[in-house]
Amino acid sequence: MAGGLKEVRERIGSVQNTMQITSAMKMVSAAKLRRAQDAITRMRPYAEKIQAILANVSATLDSSDGVFSEERKINKALVVAITSNRGLCGGFNNNSMKIANTAIAKHQENGSEVFVLPLGKKAFESFEREGYSFAEGFGDAALTVFDNLDFDTVSEIAQTIMNGFVTKQWDSVELSYSQFKNAAVQIPTHEPYLPLLPVSDETTSTDYILEPSREEIVENILPNALKVQLYKALLDSNAAEHGARMTAMHSATENAGDLLQELKISYNKARQASITTEILEIVAGSEALGA
Numbered sequence: 001m002a003g004g005l006k007e008v009r010e011r012i013g014s015v016q017n018t019m020q021i022t023s024a025m026k027m028v029s030a031a032k033l034r035r036a037q038d039a040i041t042r043m044r045p046y047a048e049k050i051q052a053i054l055a056n057v058s059a060t061l062d063s064s065d066g067v068f069s070e071e072r073k074i075n076k077a078l079v080v081a082i083t084s085n086r087g088l089c090g091g092f093n094n095n096s097m098k099i100a101n102t103a104i105a106k107h108q109e110n111g112s113e114v115f116v117l118p119l120g121k122k123a124f125e126s127f128e129r130e131g132y133s134f135a136e137g138f139g140d141a142a143l144t145v146f147d148n149l150d151f152d153t154v155s156e157i158a159q160t161i162m163n164g165f166v167t168k169q170w171d172s173v174e175l176s177y178s179q180f181k182n183a184a185v186q187i188p189t190h191e192p193y194l195p196l197l198p199v200s201d202e203t204t205s206t207d208y209i210l211e212p213s214r215e216e217i218v219e220n221i222l223p224n225a226l227k228v229q230l231y232k233a234l235l236d237s238n239a240a241e242h243g244a245r246m247t248a249m250h251s252a253t254e255n256a257g258d259l260l261q262e263l264k265i266s267y268n269k270a271r272q273a274s275i276t277t278e279i280l281e282i283v284a285g286s287e288a289l290g291a
Helices: 002-060 093-110 121-130 151-166 214-290
Strands: 076-082 113-118 173-183 185-194
Touching: 002 173, 002 214, 076 093, 076 121, 076 151, 076 214, 093 113, 093 121, 093 173, 093 185, 093 214, 113 121, 121 173, 151 173, 151 185, 151 214, 173 214, 185 214
Parallel strands: 076 113, 076 173
Antiparallel strands: 173 185
16 A cells, blocks of 8 residues: 555656646736737738738739739749747647648649648648658747747748749748637647738729839849738748747646646545554454454
């Protein structure tokens, strides 16, 4: 019985240590989530509005001007998969990778050659295991983008993507990531990036007076809007990651607490049984001596 009590005590100590770790990770994620949530809530309205406006404007440009709205047969496709650098965030990474793999499979069924750009170590590791072809020209962005997540860093990645589309290195570009809704809900999202497509709802279409000229819009405003769109996706994914990790660590802490309560009950029962047994042995010995 003593061996059993020792084993239960060790398990209780192990669970208590785990609770301390998961509770600390939850607090860290909560602090990071506040900053990430503030960043995406400030960025999202601007990014969504400028994306809708410029999709309309791009549709009005002719083929010689609209280099980013040129639709062509998709012989080569680029899928940008955004995940986190770390795990312990529930199903966050798996959900993002699942929707990216679905898009890749669809392109492959249509006979397109698919290149992947993983942004986040978990996406890089997953695609590397599966043997997909990585897009070239991005350096170590796959592993370092979240180490310094700012607009300048993302702009370089977006510019390389745009250059590849213009030079027909790939004929379409799509983004796969998890959109932040709240701390408990992340929405796996797959959206087109290039070419810029006009809005599908004709009731929302608007005729714009172009000022400055079309050439300046193509050279400056459209590329900047595409950089903003990628930056928004990365901010969304960053906030979603911290929300998912905070929720996962909260659940882990609660589960550890439930397990700890069960172990304490088991320990008390075993200890009580051990004491009762010892008392019975003493009484039996006393009676034997008295006889």
